[in-house]
Amino acid sequence: MSVQPITSRSFGDQIAGASLAEFWHPVAHVSEVGDQPTAFSLLGERIVLLRDADGVVAFQDLCIHRGVALSLGSAEGGVLTCAYHGWKYDRTGACVHIPQLGEGGAIPRKARIRKYQAVEKYGLVWVALEEPRCDIPSWPEDMWEAPGVHGHSILPKEWRANAGRATENAADLSHLNFVHRDLIPLQDGPVIHEHVVEPTEYGLRSMYRDGPVSWEWQIHAPFTVFAKKSGLAPAGEAGGSTGGFEQNVMCWAAFHSPVDEHLTRIFYASCRNYSLDVPDAEYDGKLVGLVFDQDQVIVESQRPEHIPVELREELHLKVPDAIALGYRQLLSRLSRVGPYLP
Numbered sequence: 001m002s003v004q005p006i007t008s009r010s011f012g013d014q015i016a017g018a019s020l021a022e023f024w025h026p027v028a029h030v031s032e033v034g035d036q037p038t039a040f041s042l043l044g045e046r047i048v049l050l051r052d053a054d055g056v057v058a059f060q061d062l063c064i065h066r067g068v069a070l071s072l073g074s075a076e077g078g079v080l081t082c083a084y085h086g087w088k089y090d091r092t093g094a095c096v097h098i099p100q101l102g103e104g105g106a107i108p109r110k111a112r113i114r115k116y117q118a119v120e121k122y123g124l125v126w127v128a129l130e131e132p133r134c135d136i137p138s139w140p141e142d143m144w145e146a147p148g149v150h151g152h153s154i155l156p157k158e159w160r161a162n163a164g165r166a167t168e169n170a171a172d173l174s175h176l177n178f179v180h181r182d183l184i185p186l187q188d189g190p191v192i193h194e195h196v197v198e199p200t201e202y203g204l205r206s207m208y209r210d211g212p213v214s215w216e217w218q219i220h221a222p223f224t225v226f227a228k229k230s231g232l233a234p235a236g237e238a239g240g241s242t243g244g245f246e247q248n249v250m251c252w253a254a255f256h257s258p259v260d261e262h263l264t265r266i267f268y269a270s271c272r273n274y275s276l277d278v279p280d281a282e283y284d285g286k287l288v289g290l291v292f293d294q295d296q297v298i299v300e301s302q303r304p305e306h307i308p309v310e311l312r313e314e315l316h317l318k319v320p321d322a323i324a325l326g327y328r329q330l331l332s333r334l335s336r337v338g339p340y341l342p
């Protein structure tokens with residue numbers, strides 16, 4: 001197994017001082033974006049997405065003329081027309097036509113809308129509101145792109161919760177034998193074994209062993225969790241893994257999109273090198289839906305809604321909460337951005 005380079009000495013060295021706007025965030029599943037403008041939000045900023053022959057484009061959802069939402073308008077060949085007075089904008093955000101000025105009318109140089117960087121990756125549309133400080137998170141050992149591996153993503157879940165709280169929940173070992181005791185309990189029971197949590201250039205990583213199953217946990221700043229599991233029994237085999245399946249590897253990802261401080265869209269995706277003939281819905285689609293529902297009630301109830309990043313707040317257990325402790329230290333290195341990370 002290849003090991004990611006460890007270049008940080010403490011959590012969050014690489015992102016110190018960054019604001020949340022300086023990261024790529026997933027905003028939409030690719031199936032949610034078509035050739036007509038559609039409204040989304042990221043970090044409280046209204047954005048409009050559409051797709052033309054050259055790919056996906058993202059703009060601030062605000063017409064420069066009178067502040068109308070451009071997502072109310074329409075698009076043709078990637079040219080976006082505002083619903084209010086019909087100004088037209090090209091894919092660079094420049095205004096190319098103002099009907100009230102007639103053909104050849106001089107368009108003011110300032111007539112342009114704000115464009116954001118946007119790309120498609122892992123079946124999702126990612127947007128950066130400002131120049132990003134890191135790349136889009138890459139899967140452990142680039143497993144998503146590896147030969148012999150099948151990946152799939154599902155439509156996002158929306159929780160009335162802060163993205164930091166949701167991210168911490170996705171990497172929380174201690175709740176598995178409580179919230180999910182009927183679905184995905186730790187095989188060794190509720191006691192959490194000692195496990196090392198180490199800083200990495202992208203965030204943090206931990207290894208965990210549960211019965212015959214080896215886990216690798218990664219949190220990529222600020223809101224991505226990968227969980228790679230080796231040693232799982234093939235899908236449909238009852239009773240969990242009893243060993244002998246070390247070559248079976250699956251990795252799931254939870255990409256948390258901070259819509260605003262109270263709302264998070266969670267994009268789940270997974271890939272695997274076994275049980276390839278099993279439909280995705282059977283493999284983990286149904287299970288993931290149930291697991292998300294169980295977590296949602298818990299995380300939406302958490303107060304304060306924001307995740308406290310100062311370790312003196314709330315109460316931590318050294319071993320069981322080791323990943324969360326590292327994660328909160330990581331977040332504490334970001335620049336404070338109002339209600340997202342007070």
Ligand code: FES
Nearest residue numbers: 063065066082085
């Ligand atoms: Fe958009 Fe007037 S508000 S064209």
Ligand code: CO
Nearest residue numbers: 169179180295
């Ligand atoms: Co859970």
